[in-house]
Amino acid sequence: MTAMIYCPFPDRESARQSSRVMLEEKLIACANILGEVEALFVWKGECGEAREVGVLFKTDQTLLEAACERLSALHPYDTPAILGWDCQAAPRATRDWLAGINTGEP
16 A cells, blocks of 8 residues: 655755655655745744745555654654655555565566
């Protein structure tokens, strides 16, 4: 089964650095670094806003927990918002690609 992780970063370079490590460690097969997003949030009881860069990570469900934990360790925020979920639908080719992260297949 396939899985996705969404995580915002403070800037494009930190998103790239974490994505490269996750790829090299074979925890993900792909990272889509999205454009800038505007974040409105509550942190420590105060309303805030920031510009962030969102990233969608593609992985296999068997790697989801490990990928989320590693991303948490790599992330520059003290408490990053990391949201991972199983994907219920994907074509066979996508499932095979993500299942092959650790094997190098295809």
